Amino acid sequence: MLFVYDKSDAKLKHLYTNPRRAYKSLLLRLQTMGIGNWHDIPGWCDYDNIYQQRVDEAQDGQVFLEIGCAYGKSTACMAEAIKRSGKNLTFYAVDFWSMPIFPFQWFVNHLTQLRLLDYVIPLKMRSAQAATFFGDNSLDFVYIDGSHEYNDVLEDLNLWYPKVKPGGWFCGHDYVFDEFPGVTSAVDHFFAPDDKPSVTINGRSWCTQKPQ
């Protein structure tokens, strides 16, 4: 298997000197083969219309943030939209990447391969820790696609809603009761009080604009 490579390829020199590293490198190479745009990255992003609309309506200087990136599909989708727009937008991508099925290296490889790493600031940490770095009313758009458990979703809503500017947008994924009752229950619970805005459903996403 290792001998399919030409020994003259300097980048692959370690194939012959460090087989363990070689296998890792081979897996990473295979993982990133054929990635031409964000659609090709494995993942769950079916909210490109929401991301595109936020970019289309954004003014220079706005700050966006997503929670839950996995292999980078939604992150690359937003980064591509920002790149295409030519606007000066800051985009933070939060994920702890601590589950073995979601290796940080794959996220980095995908974004690197698409030349999009300059359009995103990855924050490799828990959502609750990331929230401590942002002031209230500081973000123009927050999209939540992290943990789908009731208590965790409610925690994310409580942590991130105050960070959204008045007039800013707050949305999240998987508002689908049959599949993710924790998400729908937490969203319904959080937005029930009269001082909270109502939520609209767009595909599998919930969305709301924070009142001015």
Ligand SMILES: C[S@@+](CC[C@H](N)C(=O)[O-])C[C@H]1O[C@@H](n2cnc3c(N)ncnc32)[C@H](O)[C@@H]1O
């Ligand atoms: C459904 S995946 C995100 C999918 C991604 N948006 C896409 O387009 O494919 C959920 C991600 O949330 C992350 N996650 C879960 N709980 C988290 C937490 N408390 N803090 C940070 N990240 C978390 C997981 O590591 C996982 O990568």
